[in-house]
Amino acid sequence: MTGTEGAPRTIRTAVVGYGLAGSVFHAPLLSANTSYSLDVVATSDAGRQASASSRLPGVGVVREGADVVRRAADLDLVVLATPPMTHYPLTKAALEAGLDVVVDKPFAVTSAQGQELIELAEQLGRVLTVFHNRRWDGDFLTLQKLLAAQALGRVTRFESRFERWSPAIAKAWKARATAADGGGVLFDLGSHLIDQALQLFGPATVLHAELQARRSDERADDDVFLVLRHQSGVISHLAMNVLCAQQGPRFRVLGSIGGFTKNGVEPQEPYIVAGGSPLDGDYGVEAPEWAGLLGRDGHLDRLPTERGNYPEFYRLLAARILDGGAQSSLPLPVNPEDAVEVLKIIERARELGVK
Missing domain, CATH: 3.40.50.720 (NAD(P)-binding Rossmann-like Domain)
Structure with a gap:
């Protein structure tokens, strides 16, 4: 040093x-x-x-x-x-x-x-x-807080999506990459979705997988849907699609006493792209109109999003x-063993994948 x-x-x-x-x-x-x-x-x-x-x-x-x-x-x-x-x-x-x-x-x-x-x-x-x-996305931190407070009761269904409209493959390496090279949306956005699901609900097996290549020049996959069964009993539906002209909710979570729905795009990446800094006071703060909806006892209440915190x-x-x-005994930000578990889910999804 x-x-x-x-x-x-x-x-x-x-x-x-x-x-x-x-x-x-x-x-x-x-x-x-x-x-x-x-x-x-x-x-x-x-x-x-x-x-x-x-x-x-x-x-x-x-x-x-x-x-x-x-x-x-x-x-x-x-x-x-x-x-x-x-x-x-x-x-x-x-x-x-x-x-x-x-x-x-x-x-x-x-x-x-x-x-x-x-x-x-x-x-x-x-x-x-x-x-x-993505463990420090504001919407993910909000959901973690809800689950820690048991605000939804026993969770039964977790729906999570990353959907975008990208009809052209912008990066040269992505245009060339096969699944064996780490190409495709399952490796890209799917790594985030799987990691978040495992962090929230624990170890899982793959029940169902659909892998499609919709774009004519896609050499791996650009439209993927996975169903995971967690040992905790939760079923996760994970969707990732880069040829999606109309996006669904980012999260939809159903439990025994409530549900939570969240739309919108996590703001930290676009904030930096627009020239902002992680040191800015409004970095990671989501606009109030994108607050999620918490449904309990027949009522829908807006739930402000926690501040995102990639730093x-x-x-x-x-x-x-x-x-x-x-x-050191201090924790790593991410245990690499967790990342290996994500890769095992991806490998199993490819084995089972319906095309």
């Missing part, structure tokens, strides 16, 4: 990949937290190199992850915001170079790869975690690293 005698230590960090994940999530969140110094950004795209140099003055810009690994002696943490097929080799190389690692979701393209990386991190005494940031991921990670890293 850097820092002079008596000064707070700083986690010297590199971000590999400067597309949406690197530029809108990781770089702003790291820059907003004084426990980190963002020292290096790696991207092979000339336009993104120029953007990183302009938006992040003083940050070194290199072409690829290998360049970051070669600088490992001057770094503590690497954040991988690269396409899924690169996650396993880049994570392995970074761990072996002595770096702690954050991997964007999906953790890897197979659960076996994910488990191997966990075991390697343990052997090397490194911190490894996965950026399942919490990096706060928890800094606490863990600065407390001794892999030897």
